[in-house]
Amino acid sequence: MIPVIVVFIYLAIIAGIGFLAFRKGKANTEDFFLASRTIGPMVFFLSLFATNMTAFAILGSSGLAYRRGIGIYGLMASSSGFMIPLTIFFIGTRLWALGKRFGHQTQVQFFRDRWECDFIGTLIFALSAAMLVPYMIISIMGGGTVLQEISTAKDAAGPLIPYWLGCGIVAVVVTVNVFFGGMRGTVWVNIFQTILFLCFGFVAMVVIGRAFPGGFGEIISKIAADPKTSFLLTRERMPQTEFWSYTLIPLSSIMFPHMAIMCFSARKVSAFKRTVIIYPIAILLIWLPCIFLGVIGASAIPGLKDSDGILLRLLNDNAPAWLAGILGAGIISAVMGSDAHQVLAMSTMFTKDIYVHYGGHEKYGEKAAVHFARGFILIVTVIAYLIALYLKSKQGIFEIAIRFAFSGFAAMAPVMVAALFWKRSTKWGALASTLFVAATLTGFALLQGKPALPPNAPAKPAVAVAKLDATNTAKLSAADATNQPPIGVKADSGDITIKTSDATNASATSAPVPAKPVVAAAPKPKLDIIWQVGDHVILSRAPITGDVRFWNCQKDAEGKLNPAGGYMTVVPMVFGSALLMIIFSLLTRPPSRETIDKYFNAPRN
Amino acid sequence: MKKFLLLLLIVAVYLLHQDFWNWNSKELLFGFLPVGLAYHIGYSILAAIMMAILVKFAWPEHLEKSEPHDSPTEKKKGDDHR
Numbered sequence: 001m002i003p004v005i006v007v008f009i010y011l012a013i014i015a016g017i018g019f020l021a022f023r024k025g026k027a028n029t030e031d032f033f034l035a036s037r038t039i040g041p042m043v044f045f046l047s048l049f050a051t052n053m054t055a056f057a058i059l060g061s062s063g064l065a066y067r068r069g070i071g072i073y074g075l076m077a078s079s080s081g082f083m084i085p086l087t088i089f090f091i092g093t094r095l096w097a098l099g100k101r102f103g104h105q106t107q108v109q110f111f112r113d114r115w116e117c118d119f120i121g122t123l124i125f126a127l128s129a130a131m132l133v134p135y136m137i138i139s140i141m142g143g144g145t146v147l148q149e150i151s152t153a154k155d156a157a158g159p160l161i162p163y164w165l166g167c168g169i170v171a172v173v174v175t176v177n178v179f180f181g182g183m184r185g186t187v188w189v190n191i192f193q194t195i196l197f198l199c200f201g202f203v204a205m206v207v208i209g210r211a212f213p214g215g216f217g218e219i220i221s222k223i224a225a226d227p228k229t230s231f232l233l234t235r236e237r238m239p240q241t242e243f244w245s246y247t248l249i250p251l252s253s254i255m256f257p258h259m260a261i262m263c264f265s266a267r268k269v270s271a272f273k274r275t276v277i278i279y280p281i282a283i284l285l286i287w288l289p290c291i292f293l294g295v296i297g298a299s300a301i302p303g304l305k306d307s308d309g310i311l312l313r314l315l316n317d318n319a320p321a322w323l324a325g326i327l328g329a330g331i332i333s334a335v336m337g338s339d340a341h342q343v344l345a346m347s348t349m350f351t352k353d354i355y356v357h358y359g360g361h362e363k364y365g366e367k368a369a370v371h372f373a374r375g376f377i378l379i380v381t382v383i384a385y386l387i388a389l390y391l392k393s394k395q396g397i398f399e400i401a402i403r404f405a406f407s408g409f410a411a412m413a414p415v416m417v418a419a420l421f422w423k424r425s426t427k428w429g430a431l432a433s434t435l436f437v438a439a440t441l442t443g444f445a446l447l448q449g450k451p452a453l454p455p456n457a458p459a460k461p462a463v464a465v466a467k468l469d470a471t472n473t474a475k476l477s478a479a480d481a482t483n484q485p486p487i488g489v490k491a492d493s494g495d496i497t498i499k500t501s502d503a504t505n506a507s508a509t510s511a512p513v514p515a516k517p518v519v520a521a522a523p524k525p526k527l528d529i530i531w532q533v534g535d536h537v538i539l540s541r542a543p544i545t546g547d548v549r550f551w552n553c554q555k556d557a558e559g560k561l562n563p564a565g566g567y568m569t570v571v572p573m574v575f576g577s578a579l580l581m582i583i584f585s586l587l588t589r590p591p592s593r594e595t596i597d598k599y600f601n602a603p604r605n
Numbered sequence: 606m607k608k609f610l611l612l613l614l615i616v617a618v619y620l621l622h623q624d625f626w627n628w629n630s631k632e633l634l635f636g637f638l639p640v641g642l643a644y645h646i647g648y649s650i651l652a653a654i655m656m657a658i659l660v661k662f663a664w665p666e667h668l669e670k671s672e673p674h675d676s677p678t679e680k681k682k683g684d685d686h687r
Binding site for chain 1: 625628631633642645
C-alpha cells in the first residue's frame with residue numbers, strides 16, 4: 001500500500017505541474033507545441049533525454065537481460081550512446097536552424113517545403129503517425145505494468161491496481177499534463193522526471209546489492225558456475241550479425257516526431273552542445289543498472305514468465321516499501337516522460353500538418369487550432385489506451401516497438417539526411433524511399449511468423465515441456481531472437497515450461513503441436529526459409545519469435561546454417577531506402593533554384 | 606584534413622563497437638563485472654569523448670546566425686495571454 005501512496009503523490013505532482021504551465025501559457029500553437037522556442041540548455045537536455053527514454057529503457061532492458069544476458073548493453077545501450085548524439089549533432093542542430101528561420105514546427109512542414117510537394121508530406125505524415133502509435137502504446141502498457149506490480153503485496157492474491165486501471169491512470173495523468181500544459185508543462189515535468197529516473201538506477205543497485213549476503217560477486221559467480229545460466233555473462237548465444245544490425249536502430253531516434261519536435265524548441269543552438277556530450281553517459285547511468293540487475297534477477301528469481309517485471313520484483317522483495325514506491329515512481333517517470341512527448345507530437349502533427357495545412361487555421365483562427373490540438377490529445381490517448389488493453393494479451397512491450405516503429409523510422413533517416421545535406425536529392429527520391437519503407441514494413445509484418453514455441457525449439461536443456469493454455473498469450477517476449485526460451489523455468493529439474501497462446505500460434509512454425517502437454521526430446525531448431533536463391537538464404541524466420549532475418553549465411557561448426565542467423569530487417573530497409581533515394585534523385589529533375597538557394601545557399605544551414 | 610580526421614574518428618569508434626574478441630569471454634573484472642560489459646561501459650565513455658571532440662572541432666557555428674521567423678507569438682502579442 002505504501003508504494004502505491006508514494007506513486008500517487010508523484011502523479012499528483014505531475015498533474016499539478018501541468019496546471020501551473022497552463023496558467024503561464026499563451027493561446028497560440030507555437031507556445032503550446034514548442035513553448036515559444038525558449039527551452040534553455042540544461043532543461044533541453046533533461047527534456048530531450050526524457051523524450052527518448054521509454055518504459056523499454058528500464059523494464060524492457062532488464063527483462064531482455066534476464067533472458068539474454070549482458071550482451072543487451074552493447075546491443076542497445078552503447079550503440080545508442082554512439083548513434084543518437086551523433087544524429088542530434090548533425091541533424092538535430094540543422095532542424096533547429098530551419099525551424100528558427102522558416103518557422104517549421106514539424107518534420108513534415110520541412111519536407112513539404114524542401115521537396116516542393118504536398119503529397120510527400122502527407123505520405124510521410126501518415127507513415128510517421130502509423131509508426132508512432134505503437135511507441136505510444138508501449139508507454140501506456142509500461143505504466144500499467146508498473147502500477148500493477150508495485151501494488152501487488154507479497155501475500156496478496158492479486159494486485160490492488162489491475163493492469164487496465166494502471167494503464168488508465170497513466171493515460172489520464174499524461175493527458176492532463178499535456179492537455180493543459182502543452183510543451184511547457186511537458187518540459188517542466190521532464191526536469192523532475194529525468195532527475196528521478198537518473199537517480200533510480202544507482203539507488204536500485206545499492207539497495208538490491210546490499211540485500212544479497214555475498215554481494216554481487218557471489219551471485220555473479222553462481223551464474224558463471226551454472227551451465228544453464230553462464231551464457232548470460234557472455235554473448236555466445238547472440239549472433240554477431242544481429243549485434244551489428246542493432247547499430248542501425250538508433251538512427252530512428254531523430255526521426256521520431258517527438259524527438260525532432262523537441263529539437264525545434266531550443267532557444268539557442270548552443271543548447272545542443274552539452275546535450276550531445278552528456279547523452280552517452282546518461283544512457284550508461286540508466287541502462288547499466290537495469291541490465292546488470294536483470295542478469296542478477298535471472299539467478300535470484302528464476303522462472304519469471306513475464307521477465308519485463310524482474311526489476312520491480314527485485315525492488316519489491318529487497319527494498320523497504322517507501323523506497324520501492326519512490327523507485328517505482330522513477331520508473332513511471334521514464335514511462336510518462338516519453339509518452340507525454342509522443343501524445344504532444346501526434347497532436348502537433350495533426351494540427352500543423354493536417355488541420356492548418358488544409359485550411360483550418362485560416363477558417364477558424366489560431367485559438368481554434370489550440371482547441372483542436374487539445375481535442376486531438378483526448379482522442380488519441382483514449383485510442384492508445386484501448387489498444388494497450390487489447391495488445392496486452394497479444395504482444396510483449398519490446399516486440400511492438402522494435403518491429404513497427406524503430407525499424408521504420410531508422411529506414412526514414414536517409415530521407416532526412418538527403419533533405420538536409422544533398423542538394424541534388426529530389427521529391428521523387430524521397431517518394432521512392434518512403435514508399436519502399438512503407439512496403440517493406442508491411443511486407444515484413446506479413447512475413448513475420450507468429451511467435452510460438454515449436455516442438456523442437458529449446459536447444460538447451462534437453463527436455464522441453466510445452467503446455468497449451470488458451471488464456472495466456474502475453475509471454476511472447478519471453479522468447480528471444482536467438483531462440484532461447486526464458487531461462488530458469490523449472491530450473492531445478494532442468495525443464496523449461498513455455499505457454500503458447502493457442503493451436504494457431506503454435507502451428508505457425510509449420511509443425512503440428514499436440515493439444516495436451518507433452519514431454520519431448522528437443523532437437524536443434526530448424527531453419528525456416530522464406531526465400532532462397534541457390535545456396536543463399538535471402539529471407540528466413542527465427543524460431544520461436546518468428547522474426548524475419550535477411551541474408552543468413554552464418555554456419556555452425558557442422559557447416560549448417562544457424563536458424564537464428566542473418567541480419568535484422570532494419571538492414572535491408574535502411575540501405576534500400578538510401579539506395580532508392582540516390583537512384584531516383586539522379587534520374588529525375590533537380591529541385592528548383594529557389595529551393596536550393598533557400599536551403600543550401602545564403603545563409604548556410 | 607581536419608574533416609578527414611574527424612570522419613576517421615567517427616568510423617573508428619563505430620567499428621570498435623563490434624568487439625568480436627570479447628564475444629565468448631567469461632572473464633570477470635573485480636570479481637563481478639563481465640569483461641564484455643566492462644568493454645561497453647568504456648565504449649559509452651569513449652562515445653562521450655568523441656562527441657566532446659566533435660563539439661570542439663566541428664561545431665556548426667554558422668547555425669547560430671539563423672534569423673528568427675515572425676512567430677505567431679510576436680504577431681499576436683496582446684490577444685493571447687491568459
